[in-house]
Amino acid sequence: MLSARQLFLQHQAQTTDFPLLLEVERAEGVFMYGPNGERYLDLISGIGVSNVGHRHPKVISAIQGQLDKYLHLMVYGEIVQTPPARLAHALAQTLPAGLDNVYFVSSGSEAIEGAMKLAKRFTGRTELIAFDKAYHGSTQGSLSLNGAESFKRSFRPLLPDVNHLEHNHLPDLEKITRRTAAVILETVQGEAGVRVPSKAYMQALRARCTKVGALLVLDEIQCGFGRTGTFWAFEQFGIVPDILTCAKGMGGGMPIGAFISRQEIMHSFKNDPMLGHITTFGGHPVSCAASLATLQIIQEEGLLEQVTAKAERFKQRLAHPAIKSIRNLGLMMAAEMESFEVLKKVIDTAILKGVLTDWFLFCDNSMRLAPPLTITFEEIDQACDILLEAIDEHCRF
Known part of the structure; x- marks a missing residue:
């Protein structure tokens, strides 16, 4: 029996030569879980889809x-x-x-x-x-x-x-x-x-x-x-x-x-x-x-009421010399870095550490931050800790 990964690569149309290839077995709230217990905090909401989180009851x-x-x-x-x-x-x-x-x-x-x-x-x-x-x-x-x-x-x-x-x-x-x-x-x-x-x-x-x-x-x-x-x-x-x-x-x-x-x-x-x-x-x-x-x-559930405060928490926590600026309106955010090459290393490392983010089609030196609106301040802190670790691994100041 072929694995889901093998079936994906053999029979499902691909749009890049380097798909993420994360295997997800289930998702709940702001987290996605792999078949072997891997956990990923989702900072992109399926590109703006899961505004109320994954599988809201x-x-x-x-x-x-x-x-x-x-x-x-x-x-x-x-x-x-x-x-x-x-x-x-x-x-x-x-x-x-x-x-x-x-x-x-x-x-x-x-x-x-x-x-x-x-x-x-x-x-x-x-x-x-x-x-x-x-x-x-x-x-x-x-x-x-x-x-x-x-x-x-x-x-x-x-x-x-x-x-x-x-x-x-x-x-x-x-x-x-x-x-x-x-x-x-x-x-x-x-x-x-x-x-x-x-x-x-x-x-x-x-x-x-x-x-x-x-x-x-x-x-x-x-x-x-x-x-x-x-x-x-x-x-x-x-x-x-x-x-x-x-x-x-x-x-x-x-x-x-x-x-x-x-x-x-x-x-x-x-x-x-x-x-x-x-x-x-x-x-x-x-x-x-x-x-x-x-x-x-x-x-x-009053999700609109905390959007601005949650965005500010991201901006405060991600104050780092490697991040040139953060543009946003609410929880639609872009954290600009030096280049795509640096950003890609940070993103790949963050994924390995359990935080999923990516870049933008027409702005490949900026990190996408668009988590579910249901994300808590504690989860924001968890995500930012991992992002900062990833940045520190690839950016020396």
Whole structure:
């Protein structure tokens, strides 16, 4: 009998020549456990997914409860199902008036694809604007929005009429015109290494889109669902998008995404053509049950209230000459080091010592710190002790 590792290497498609190859038998809270008792403190939450920790009891209960009722019934939007209906209502309650129409999908990339189509259909325009070092997904459309040429040159030609602006650069906003269907922006840039725009910039962007009739699409696939200390990151900038995308942290570990807009905009999919956007598994009842439980956990357990203090604990504990700076909004953090070569050694050593972290696609000299929001101050201290040990092994001052 082949081992799981052998099966993984022989039959499961690989995307690098050096996968982590950690074998995980179970996970609970902020920890993952290997088959031989290895324990890893998870500082990346499955890249922003496990915001309420691994296997939160209320999420598991919600999943089990739905399993006893039904699984997939019909393609999106044809049959009334309680889990997506209740989740859509709960999401609308977290948002400003008007953002009350939710289209459920299965992933962040799919949410972006839907938002792109919706913007074009509603405005009748063709130009899409994104930003340098943006990351919005890996499908052909979402890849067209990505801002790193190295990540997409091998897949060209991609979508035409997609243009990129310099992030957080006010003069570039003049390039948004009456040709522009939508401006698509991560509220906090993730794979660029946690780049937070200024409030003045975000408000100027909102004003420019309103002036020329372009839709503002905010991508909160990584930074939504409490990651930054407010339920939605855009709450901290005093603006409201026309379309909002989310995924990752909304499912409690289950696959789900959504794009959210006003009914006036979303109704564009109802005609010319009818069924303007279709998904088979969007709004899957089990994923929606898990997502509703996740939303309720964040609210009822007060997870937002300690995000800022927990982020400050990381920043205080990781004060080290080898760490040049720590950028963050809440528990979406990037600790910048001298180079990828140094960072990679630190990460590999930390994993051997029981702490899992990594780097960013477009900022490979910065360490990703995005633990479950449920992490305790004691667990933060444990993680930082190990990270500092790893740093000291490879950085001499």
